[in-house]
Amino acid sequence: MEDSPSHDELIEWFSAVALRQDRRAFESLFNHFAPKIKRYLLRQGAPEHHAEELAQETMVQIWRKAHQYDPAKAVPGAWVYRVARNLRIDRLRRQRFYEVDLDQVAEQADEAQDHDRATDQIDGEQIRARVAALPPEQREIVNLAYFEGLSQSEIGARLGLPLGTVKSRLRLAFGKLRKALGEEV
Amino acid sequence: MSIRHHPDDATLVAYGAGSVNEGFSLLLAAHLERCPRCRRRVTETEVLGGELLETLEDSPLSGGGFDAVWARVCTEEQSPAPAAAPSQTTTPPTTDGLPSVLAAHLPGGLEDVRWRTLAPGIKQHVLRDVDSGNGSIRLLAIAPGTTIPQHGHGGSELTLVLKGSFMDQIGRFQAGDVADVDVGIHHQPVADTSETCICLIATDERLRFSDSLSRMLQPFFGI
Numbered sequence: 001m002e003d004s005p006s007h008d009e010l011i012e013w014f015s016a017v018a019l020r021q022d023r024r025a026f027e028s029l030f031n032h033f034a035p036k037i038k039r040y041l042l043r044q045g046a047p048e049h050h051a052e053e054l055a056q057e058t059m060v061q062i063w064r065k066a067h068q069y070d071p072a073k074a075v076p077g078a079w080v081y082r083v084a085r086n087l088r089i090d091r092l093r094r095q096r097f098y099e100v101d102l103d104q105v106a107e108q109a110d111e112a113q114d115h116d117r118a119t120d121q122i123d124g125e126q127i128r129a130r131v132a133a134l135p136p137e138q139r140e141i142v143n144l145a146y147f148e149g150l151s152q153s154e155i156g157a158r159l160g161l162p163l164g165t166v167k168s169r170l171r172l173a174f175g176k177l178r179k180a181l182g183e184e185v
Numbered sequence: 186m187s188i189r190h191h192p193d194d195a196t197l198v199a200y201g202a203g204s205v206n207e208g209f210s211l212l213l214a215a216h217l218e219r220c221p222r223c224r225r226r227v228t229e230t231e232v233l234g235g236e237l238l239e240t241l242e243d244s245p246l247s248g249g250g251f252d253a254v255w256a257r258v259c260t261e262e263q264s265p266a267p268a269a270a271p272s273q274t275t276t277p278p279t280t281d282g283l284p285s286v287l288a289a290h291l292p293g294g295l296e297d298v299r300w301r302t303l304a305p306g307i308k309q310h311v312l313r314d315v316d317s318g319n320g321s322i323r324l325l326a327i328a329p330g331t332t333i334p335q336h337g338h339g340g341s342e343l344t345l346v347l348k349g350s351f352m353d354q355i356g357r358f359q360a361g362d363v364a365d366v367d368v369g370i371h372h373q374p375v376a377d378t379s380e381t382c383i384c385l386i387a388t389d390e391r392l393r394f395s396d397s398l399s400r401m402l403q404p405f406f407g408i
Contacts, residue, residue, distance in 0.1 A: 033238075034250075039244040043241070060261070080235065095207040096207050151205060167367065174229075181232070
């Protein structure tokens with residue numbers, strides 16, 4: 001099993017795909033992300049062949065949208081995650097997912113400029129360490145929300161917990177991550 | 186106009202996780218259009234999503250793997266098709282202050298809504314073209330001084346003020362503010378100025394095990 005590519009490597013691959021339609025860089029992105037995206041779709045309840053097909057389609061979209069990727073605005077993993085999440089909601093749940101176009105709203109207010117320019121100094125290692133260190137009961141709920149697409153009410157029903165408990169655990173887990181991002185919680 | 190009341194962090198995480206229903210995502214996107222603070226937080230929930238993706242074990246692709254994807258990419262290069270957008274991206278807010286994400290559902294703006302009277306001083310309009318599962322999404326117009334009867338919730342409920350303002354036990358909510366209310370919380374909003382208060386209200390799925398209970402608690406808001 002090879003090591004995970006570094007943040008800088010990922011950005012290099014994205015740039016090569018966006019600027020030069022570089023096949024080798026795209027293959028590197030594929031090798032790293034496609035198997036994880038497929039696992040993500042399986043966890044979301046897609047049957048094997050469908051997960052395979054949608055993982056491929058996610059990669060096609062990544063190729064197609066690579067020119068929109070701006071390293072100053074998003075970390076590579078978060079950007080890939082958004083593409084996979086949106087396709088998953090569209091195809092598996094057959095619902096629309098409404099998002100805001102950050103490029104367009106950023107022009108409206110000066111303060112927004114700072115706020116939207118999120119994440120160029122993210123320390124992936126530290127976030128990963130924080131995620132790994134989450135208490136099991138918080139981690140479980142984070143996983144149910146992200147990987148099984150369960151709403152808070154559904155998580156409560158699944159685990160037999162009051163909605164308030166589900167919310168406070170999600171809030172606590174997110175607060176720990178925000179500290180790793182250098183935010184004041 | 187500054188926004189004072191934001192969705193709970195847990196709600197923003199659920200949005201970033203893609204585990205909210207279509208109605209919630211519409212309401213939250215309408216809030217995000219105007220709220221840099223929450224946009225930043227949503228970006229953080231997506232960073233978390235990216236890191237969680239990294240923690241997953243690989244499920245190797247069978248079949249042609251990369252070759253299949255490369256073949257598709259090459260075919261598309263030759264006959265470039267307009268990219269189909271799986272998500273609904275919004276344009277800037279319209280001039281009458283209606284969030285653009287919502288304007289698409291209300292072609293005539295707030296002036297042209299087909300209201301249905303629910304109770305004296307309270308009118309509603311359900312957005313039927315939004316798939317909210319067992320929940321719902323609707324506009325509510327509350328006449329000045331009118332109080333919404335005390336009610337509980339069978340799940341989560343989000344309220345976004347579009348016009349005017351209301352007061353409840355938590356505080357005063359004005360345009361752009363979101364009230365994020367839990368199950369079991371009883372609140373009693375009152376439109377507190379001389380202007381009609383127009384809100385967008387979304388509910389999520391009701392808890393299956395407490396369906397009869399939630400029906401009892403929702404005397405006339407449930408659909």
